[in-house]
Amino acid sequence: MAASATYEVKNEYGEVINTSTGLSNKKLLMWAFLGSDVMFFGSFIATFLVYRNRSLVGPYPADVLDIPITSVSTFVLLMSSLAMVLALSYIQQGRQKLGTFWIFSVVVLGAIFLLFQVYEFNHFVHLGLTPRTNLFGTTFFILTGLHGAHVTLGVLWLMFLGFGSLKGTLRADNAIDLELAGLYWHFVDIVWIVIFTVIYLISARDVAPPGSPPFVGH
Amino acid sequence: MANFFNKLLYHDGRGWWDLPRTQWQDPNPEMEGPFGDGIIPIKKAWDFLTAASYHHGTPLFYVVVGVILSIITIVEVWAFNWLFLGGLLIPLMLVLSLGKFVLVVGFFMHLKFDRKYYAWIFTACMVVGIALFVALLLLLEFGHQVQQ
Amino acid sequence: MRLPRIFPRPTSEHGIWSWVSTVDHKRIGTLYAVTSFLWFLVGGVEALLMRLQLSQADSTLIDPETFNQLFTMHGTTMVFLVVMPLSAAFFNWLVPLQIGARDVAFPRLNALSYWIFLFGSLFLNFSWVVGDAPNGGWFGYAPNSHVAYNPTDGMTYWVIGLNILGVASIAAGLNFIVTILNMRAPGMTLTKMPVFTWMTFVTSVLIVLALPVLTVALIQLQVDRLYGTNFYNSAAGGDPVLWQHVFWLFGHPEVYILILPAMGIVSEILPVFSRKPLFGYSFLVFAGVAIGFMGWFVWSHHMFTVGLGPAANSAFAISTMAIAIPTGVKIFNWLGTMWGGSIRFSTAMLFAISFIAMFTIGGLSGVMHASVPTDAQQQDTYFVVAHFHYVLFGGAIMAIFGGIYFWWPKATGYMLSEGWGKANWLIMLIGFNLQFAPQHWLGLDGMPRRVFTYAENMGWENTNMYASAGGFLMALGVLLFIINVFYSARKRVPAGDDPWDGRTLEWTMSSPPPHYNFATIPVVEHRDDFWFKKYPETIAEYYHDDHAGELTAPSGAQFDDDVDMAEDEHAEAHASDHHGDDDHGHGDIHLPDMSYYPFILALGLTIVGAGLMTIIPVIIIGTIVLLWGLIGWSMEPVNDPAPDGAAHGH
Known part of the structure; x- marks a missing residue:
């Protein structure tokens, strides 16, 4: 090898990535960040599981959780992930209009998911479950609330990118920006897959633990 | 008999599990191994779905993955409501959700198609996280019982 | 798409605005160093006040409440505002120089980390100004930190301040992971990286994975305190022991975050002043990685007296004893490095040697804690202190001072005085041992930690008096260092490029380095590449003959993992295209332009944090500033085209 100062590697977007591993800096950063976020949500999910069945007063999960409604919102979030991957695929192929359409579909589906969450929170408060009521309320609202905050951030980010795509500043050659947002969005989706399993599918039949009074409502 | 097993399990002295995995690594397009030629139509279908470019699937492929994800979700909700599994509920739900998780991470996040480095990073973080939090849960559960 | 600019893009290279808008890793490293040294003085004054109080029995100099605040803020300051950012200063200064890069992977993110750190530390210490400093210990144990038992605002400042600092640490950790993986010079495979860079990498991974756990614990405590949730409210069934678990899940990796950079610094100093390569490089690196991994699974040894049951206690006792093995490996590596070397006792070397000795003593008393019955006696006594x-x-601090003496000439271009330096080292070492060795006896005698005074008839007065005298001797040592800095700045003995006969890439460039670091990116062939290029005749001496030929081969790839093979493939495939760059020197070096947005973004984040103390309008103002910074940042190109079309930035 001659004593060359630099060497160039181009990634799939044709941008020069002058890196030792041949990987894009941004994408590596994103994956490392997602690894970090694994620990963030992992801690909250572990807290939820530790406090499962340890509420002293109602309402308990079986009194409030509504599987059909949440399955619909889960489906909406899964479909938004599908829309996201289609958006990336089309933007990468240079099919700008289709790509823009799917980006805004993600935004809309994400917003619908958030509306479901707002409805659910309101509904629970009406049923007498607030973050202050019991351990279930505390862990449920903080975990799903922080997930909702992640979704909100993703919706804003994608809206920003969607307008970029409309104006033509997000194109096939800098679709890496969309890919990063997509990685984030899919990660939020898999976190919801875990939350849906842990809170809803596994805990939804939890009633008052032995020795605690059953919940009779207000 | 030994010859049969040699043909079944080995190709040029390498186990079929040891053959190059992907088309562009594969110097010999002829498929050998436990499924013999039978795998070729499946592989063609896979290529049709995924070979839009080096590292991405086609839109149709993603739609298929999306449909599978929806079906798993429906199965989960159905099993939760109409199957009375008792103690089997939690393992079943965990397995189904793991399937969804792997589909999204592998195909929507392109880990299956992308450089293995990203998969390593994410898997390492997942392993540390899961090991740690399972240890924590065991510890709290265990300490609880000792106190009683 | 371009937003209207309120400020023009900064271009000035002098004055305060050049520092506010800088994205140069060396300037950011300097900012980190100066800021955290100032916090070191603050934390030191807090310690001295406590020593003054404890120097006599039944002292009434400081009331108990203030004493609580002092030990809480001393611990928090020294961990989060001193040792971590001082290490970050070394990361910033050295990692790009050691791996042959012109900057870190994300220069603006790097600046953001610093500004968040600065504002977060100011926010945390603002609690002194309002008179409600945190008082629940640096570990903030629930339920003592709960609002029912701790109604003042102190712990709220602590929670929000640490969360802000956590953002800074995670951003910096991510940045250095990407930098070290992706920005290495051609030929610098993972197994040829300097040990300091390796330890930075392990530390960054620990930061990225451990700090989120702290963030979660703090968020839980914060919503408990501010919004009345039940995470640690035992009246509603909450489990305060969970706080201890979550905190130490973060807290034990944290102690390795503090010590691994120091180990890296020492591993750089010892070979240079022994004129020998590091003994057992692979073992040393692997031991560092093993410490980083095993450090996750020892956390409950902080909780042996909680009552986790014999099985859990035994498991964590074993894992804690096991983690002493890689640590011991490192100590023997350092001793083996010095063994048979021609040792020069410069100030940096003296600090490094005293690091080994002091760290070994501390490590041995640490292994004592791994034994559960022993720990039950030592828990919450001065033995642990x-x-x-x-x-x-x-x-950590000894190694960091050694690192300051070692790299000061490279950073500033002039030498620190060796005479003052040796006085500094001697006074500091004596003072340190005078202060902390007697505390072993005090602890075994049963003197509890975190208690503001003790009775006259306990027999602890003399020993405490020695310890306090030692504390002031240490302060004198730090004063000598400050004097040394001013004295040397006035004398300005020029350092030259390579004052210590160094081994790694940072000594190849001028002192101080030009802002583009390397006019030509070097091609690395060996570990200690610079040394073997200076003294090629020593290659055969230090490597077996059958390896020597490979090591002199240009690509030297026998240790490569698959990533580095890919690198070499790319290097070979594309090397021929870019010979032109050599001839141009630094004429076509593109450095990222300066930017105000990291500063603005960090400011917005801190204002939002301050507003979380239930002041809604402040949150709104903070969000506006935050969005301004965020949108401005993402709209701003890394390099602005200059008006005349020529690239600028240097």
Whole structure:
């Protein structure tokens, strides 16, 4: 090898990535960040599981959780992930209009998911479950609330990118920006897959633990 | 008999599990191994779905993955409501959700198609996280019982 | 798409605005160093006040409440505002120089980390100004930190301040992971990286994975305190022991975050002043990685007296004893490095040697804690205080001072005085041992930690008086360092490029380095590449003959993992295209332009944090500033085209 100062590697977007591993800096950063976020949500999910069945007063999960409604919102979030991957695929192929359409579909589906969450929170408060009521309320609202905050951030980010795509500043050659947002969005989706399993599918039949009074409502 | 097993399990002295995995690594397009030629139509279908470019699937492929994800979700909700599994509920739900998780991470996040480095990073973080939090849960559960 | 600019893009290279808008890793490193040294003085004054109070029995100099605040803020300051950012200063200064890069992977993110750190530390210490400093210990144990038992705002400042600082640490950790993986010079495979860079990498991984756990614990405590949730409210069934678990899940990796950079610094100093390569490089690196991994699974040894049951206690006792093995490996590597070397006792070397000695003492008392029955006697006594000061001051701070003496000539271009330096080292070492060695005895005699005074008839007065005298001797040592800095700045003995006969890439460039670092990116062939290029005749001496030929081969790829093979493929495939760059020198070096947005973004984040103390309008103002910074940042190109079309930035 001659004593060359630099060497160039181009990634799939044709941008020069002058890196030792041949990987894009941004994408590596994103994956490392997602690894970090694994620990963030992992801690909250572990807290939820530790406090499962340890509420002293109602309402308990079986009194409030509504599987059909949440399955619909889960489906909406899964479909938004599908829309996201289609958006990336089309933007990468240079099919700008289709790509823009799917980006805004993600935004809309994400917003619908958030509306479901707002409805659910309101509904629970009406049923007498607030973050202050019991351990279930505390862990449920903080975990799903922080997930909702992640979704909100993703919706804003994608809206920003969607307008970029409309104006033509997000194109096939800098679709890496969309890919990063997509990685984030899919990660939020898999976190919801875990939350849906842990809170809803596994805990939804939890009633008052032995020795605690059953919940009779207000 | 030994010859049969040699043909079944080995190709040029390498186990079929040891053959190059992907088309562009594969110097010999002829498929050998436990499924013999039978795998070729499946592989063609896979290529049709995924070979839009080096590292991405086609839109149709993603739609298929999306449909599978929806079906798993429906199965989960159905099993939760109409199957009375008792103690089997939690393992079943965990397995189904793991399937969804792997589909999204592998195909929507392109880990299956992308450089293995990203998969390593994410898997390492997942392993540390899961090991740690399972240890924590065991510890709290265990300490609880000792106190009683 | 371009937003209207309120400020023009900064271009000035002098004055305060050049520092506010800088994205140069060396300037950011300097900012980190100066800021955290100032916090070191603040934390030191807090310690001295406590020593003054404890120097006599039944002292009434400081009331108990203030004493609580002092030990809480001393611990928090020294961990989060001193040792971590001082290490970050070394990361910033050295990692790009050691791996042959012109900057870190994300220069603006790097600046953001610093500004968040600065504002977060100011926010945390603002609690002194309002008179409600945190008072629940640096570990903030629930339910003592709960609003029912701790109604003042102090712990709220602590929670929000640490969360802000956590953002800074995670951003910096991510940045250095990407930098070290992706920005290495051609030929610098992972197994040829300097050990300091390796330890930075392990530390960054630990930061990225451990800090989120702290963030979660703090968020839980914060919503408990501010919004009345039940995470740690035992009246509603909450489990305060969970706080201890979550905190130490973060807290034990944290102690390795503090000590691994120090180990890296020492691993750079010892070979240079022994004129020998590091003994057992692979073992040393692997031991560092093993410490980083095993450090996750020892956390409950902080909780042996909680009552986790014999099985859990035994498991964590075993894992804690096991983690002493890689640590011991490192100590023997350092001793083996010095063995048979022609040792020069410069100030940096003296600090490094005293690091080994002091860290070994602290490590030995640490292994004593791994034994559960012994730990039950030592829990919450001054023995524990003595132990962790031996590893954190005798270990981390000693190594950091050694690193300052070692790299000061490179950073500034002139030498620090060796005479003042040796006085500094001697006074500091004596003072340190005078202060903390007696605390072992105090602890075994039963003197509890975190108690503001003790009775006259306990027989602890003399020993405490020695310890306090030692504390002031240490302060004198730090004063000598400050005097040394001013004295040397006035004398300005020029350092030259390579004052210590160094081994790694940072000594190849001028002192101080030009802002583009390397006019030509070097091609690396060996570990200690610079040394073997200076003294090629020593290659055969230090490597077996059958390896020597390979090591002199240009690509030297026998240790490569698959990533580095890919690198070499790319290097070979594309090397021929870019010979032109050599001839141009630094004429076509593109450095990222300066930017105000990291500063603005960090400011917005801190204002939002301040507003979380239930002041809604402040949150709104903070969000506006935050969005301004965020949108401005993402709209701003990394390099602005200059008006005349020529690239600028240097």
